[in-house]
Amino acid sequence: xxxKTYFIRTYGCQMNELDTEIMAGQLEKRGLIPSLKEExxxxxxxxxxxxxxxxxxxxxxKLGRIGRGQKNHxxxxxxxxxxxxxxxxxxxxxxxLDFVMGTNNITELGAIVDEVLYTKRPVFKTDDHFEENxxxxxxxxDNKMKAHVSIIRGCDKFCTYCVVPYTRGQEVSRPPESILExxxxxxxxxYKEITLLGQNVNSYGKDKPEWNCLFHDLLYQIDKIPGMQRxxxxxxxxxxxxxxxxxxxxxxxxxxxxxxxxxxxxSSRILKKMHRIYTKEQYLEKxxxxxxxxxxxxxxxxxxxxxxxxxxxxxxxxYEVMKQIRYSVAFIYAYSPRKGTPAMxxxxxxxxxVKQDRLQRLLDLQNEIANEERQTLLGQTxxxxxxRHNKDGKMLKGRxxxxxxxxxxxxxDLIGTLQQVKVHSYGHQTFIGELASPLNPLSLTSG
Ligand code: 5AD
Ligand code: SF4
Numbered sequence: 485x486x487x488k489t490y491f492i493r494t495y496g497c498q499m500n501e502l503d504t505e506i507m508a509g510q511l512e513k514r515g516l517i518p519s520l521k522e523e524x525x526x527x528x529x530x531x532x533x534x535x536x537x538x539x540x541x542x543x544x545x546k547l548g549r550i551g552r553g554q555k556n557h558x559x560x561x562x563x564x565x566x567x568x569x570x571x572x573x574x575x576x577x578x579x580x581l582d583f584v585m586g587t588n589n590i591t592e593l594g595a596i597v598d599e600v601l602y603t604k605r606p607v608f609k610t611d612d613h614f615e616e617n618x619x620x621x622x623x624x625x626d627n628k629m630k631a632h633v634s635i636i637r638g639c640d641k642f643c644t645y646c647v648v649p650y651t652r653g654q655e656v657s658r659p660p661e662s663i664l665e666x667x668x669x670x671x672x673x674x675y676k677e678i679t680l681l682g683q684n685v686n687s688y689g690k691d692k693p694e695w696n697c698l699f700h701d702l703l704y705q706i707d708k709i710p711g712m713q714r715x716x717x718x719x720x721x722x723x724x725x726x727x728x729x730x731x732x733x734x735x736x737x738x739x740x741x742x743x744x745x746x747x748x749x750x751s752s753r754i755l756k757k758m759h760r761i762y763t764k765e766q767y768l769e770k771x772x773x774x775x776x777x778x779x780x781x782x783x784x785x786x787x788x789x790x791x792x793x794x795x796x797x798x799x800x801x802x803y804e805v806m807k808q809i810r811y812s813v814a815f816i817y818a819y820s821p822r823k824g825t826p827a828m829x830x831x832x833x834x835x836x837x838v839k840q841d842r843l844q845r846l847l848d849l850q851n852e853i854a855n856e857e858r859q860t861l862l863g864q865t866x867x868x869x870x871x872r873h874n875k876d877g878k879m880l881k882g883r884x885x886x887x888x889x890x891x892x893x894x895x896x897d898l899i900g901t902l903q904q905v906k907v908h909s910y911g912h913q914t915f916i917g918e919l920a921s922p923l924n925p926l927s928l929t930s931g
Contacts (some may be wrong), residue, residue, distance in 0.1 A: 487526030487559055488649075489519035495543055496533025497653075498681055498718065500564055500634040502623070503590055504531050507563070509622035510593050525840030527559045527597065532566035536820040540566060547578045561585060563593075565651035571825065574609050586610030587637075587652050591618050614638060614656045615865055620666050629869065629900045631674045634665055635702065636682035643748070643760045644826040645788065645819060648683050653768050655687050658684065660697045660705065667706050676869050676902060677714040678706070685717045686724030700728040708734040713902060714869065716883065718744045722770055723761050730777035739886040741778055742812075745771070746786035750802030756789050759826070764805060771809055782886035784813035785844060791819045792830035797900055800843050806849055813855060813887060814850045816842050856911045865906045865920045866890065870898045881914075887916040 494504040507529065508518070519525035526755065530547065533539040545568055550560065561583040562574055568586045572763055575581055575590040585593065586778060588611045599607045614637050625631055638655045639648045667678055680702075682688065684849045688699040691923045697705075701716075706715055715738045722745055733739050740788045749755050752763040762770075774781055818839035821832045868882040880898055882905075892905050907917035 485526075485557060486701070487516060487597070489525050490516045490527040490529065491519045491522045491525035492529045492531055493522065494531045494566065495539060496531075496535060498632055498679065499634070499637075499683070499857055500531050500533060502681060503564065503587070503636055505623040505625055505632075506590060506618065507531070507593050508621065509624040510591075511625055512706055514594055514597075515612050525558060527561070527676065529561045529563055531562040531606070534569040534651055534822065535563035536817060538820070540569075544577075547574075547581070550580070557840070559583070559597065561596070561600075563587070563590070565647065568610050568651040569647060571610055575606050575608070581606060583607040584610065588612065588614040591615075612653050616656050616658055618658075619639065620658075621669065623862065628674065628677070629871065631670050631675050631677070632679050632681050633663060633666055633670070634658060634681045634682065634683060635699075635717075635887075636688045639683035640687070641684060641692075641761075642759060642826075644757065645791065645822065647822045647825055652683060652822050655684065655691050657688050657692050657695075659692075660689075660695060660702055664705055664709070667712070668709050671709055672713045674900070675899065678712070678734055679718065680706075680715065680717040682717075683719060683722045684724065686720050686726070686729065688769070697723075698728070698878075699724075700726065700732045703736060703739060704727075705730045706879040707732075707738045707783065712738045714740045719802075722744055722747070725770055725774065727773065727777075730738065730774050733774075733781065734777045736771055740887075741780055742782045742784065742814075742886045744776065744786075745774075745785075747787060747802075747805065747809075749791060749794070749798070750805035751794070751798035754794055755797050757793070757827075758788075758791060764801065780886075782888075783809065784887070785809075785811045785815070787814060787816045788819050789842040789846065790834035790894050792827060794834055803846065803849060806846060806853070810853050812854065814846070816843055816846045816850070828877040854913070858915065861888075861915070862907060862909065864902050866915075866917075868892075868903050868917075870894070870901055870903055870907045872899060879916075890917050891915070892917045892919060894919055 492504045494500050559582045563585045567584045574584050575621055583596050585596055589609045596607050611703040636657045638653045639721045640655045642649050686699050689695055747767055748758055748760055750764055821828050848877045866884040870880050870882040872881055872890045874881040880894045881891045890905050905917040906920040907915040909916045
């Protein structure tokens with residue numbers, strides 16, 4: 485029976501969130517409507533993540549529990565990175581699954597649902613390679629002011645701990661015309677902020693030299709779109725951050741001064757073992773150069789603690805580097821061995837308590853740094869994209885160009901606009917401020 489309603493549960497990164505929007509768009513084009521509750525859906529999809537063991541365990545637990553309590557005619561599918569990592573083993577473990585669809589088959593969702601309906605047998609599709617023929621314009625976006633736009637899929641870096649090159653395949657850039665067309669439409673539809681997405685956006689265009697369009701070239705073109713307010717991008721591999729990109733951040737009005745610049749570890753020996761292809765010194769040099777070009781740039785990072793063989797001294801190098809660089813945002817993870825990655829060959833020899841202790845020390849340090857940074861920013865005025873009411877419903881909430889959360893008092897009509905807000909204090913990770921331009925609510929000056 486043709487499904488009438490769908491529900492997609494999304495795990496993991498922004499790329500998965502975007503893939504969910506693309507799948508939802510395809511389903512709605514077919515006439516399905518969203519189900520408010522997972523239990524009532526005729527088609528239930530788990531768009532999964534494999535990046536760390538915890539992410540996988542969450543989904544495995546969930547998949548074990550569904551079936552029970554689910555509508556018995558519902559079609560249930562698994563998509564995303566776990567589909568690629570576990571492939572048809574998922575059917576053996578969860579016999580109630582109807583399909584497993586890999587990250588590179590996202591355009592085939594409709595055909596896969598048809599096959600399930602007609603054959604009444606489990607369907608399995610996990611191609612290793614992505615064909616760039618996706619109709620991104622179908623994406624169904626719930627957010628009306630911020631959008632993710634995919635510019636490159638896959639990753640060729642093969643860091644030794646990471647499953648992404650195996651779950652998302654080789655790097656495939658999306659043609660610039662297609663990206664520009666989508667960005668233009670988003671701006672015309674009133675979007676204020678576009679985040680360009682890729683596992684490694686800085687590799688953009690390298691797989692297609694004939695396009696003559698590298699990442700910074702693309703940014704210059706997107707910035708020219710009339711009405712474009714804010715461009716962000718993520719994620720970057722430090723080795724591919726070029727001077728041209730730094731100049732673009734300095735010169736392009738819409739490009740936000742925030743770079744997610746994951747170091748992963750502060751010890752050159754560990755970086756080598758991670759196959760990050762830069763040393764601590766080279767990384768620091770890039771940060772120096774970036775700060776020379778864009779003195780007000782904010783930096784974000786990802787860090788893994790407890791990588792195999794990491795000594796206390798090597799961990800302390802990471803600690804010192806964090807102290808030296810002073811990131812605005814840091815995502816810190818305990819190493820988790822992933823099947824199929826080169827690091828699996830090494831013993832996961834750092835005890836869990838040591839990993840957790842190192843993780844906590846970095847979290848504490850980061851907290852301290854972030855608080856000190858906040859202190860220095862008090863009294864300043866920032867451009868804030870007003871996104872919604874905050875939890876208590878009394879204040880408005882938004883983010884600055886450098887990704888800082890701000891709350892302030894204002895009318896509902898400001899939601900979806902850019903405002904100048906002067907910050908006077910901060911609570912838990914959030915600035916508190918007041919409108920600096922109450923008489924001019926549509927002011928679009930940058931801050
Ligand atoms: N264990 C822990 N963290 C990992 N990451 C990627 N793979 C692993 C792993 N096996 C982290 C990296 C990456 C972020 C998205 O997840 O820091 O940048
Ligand atoms: Fe994974 Fe490294 Fe590629 Fe990032 S650059 S997705 S960490 S392999």
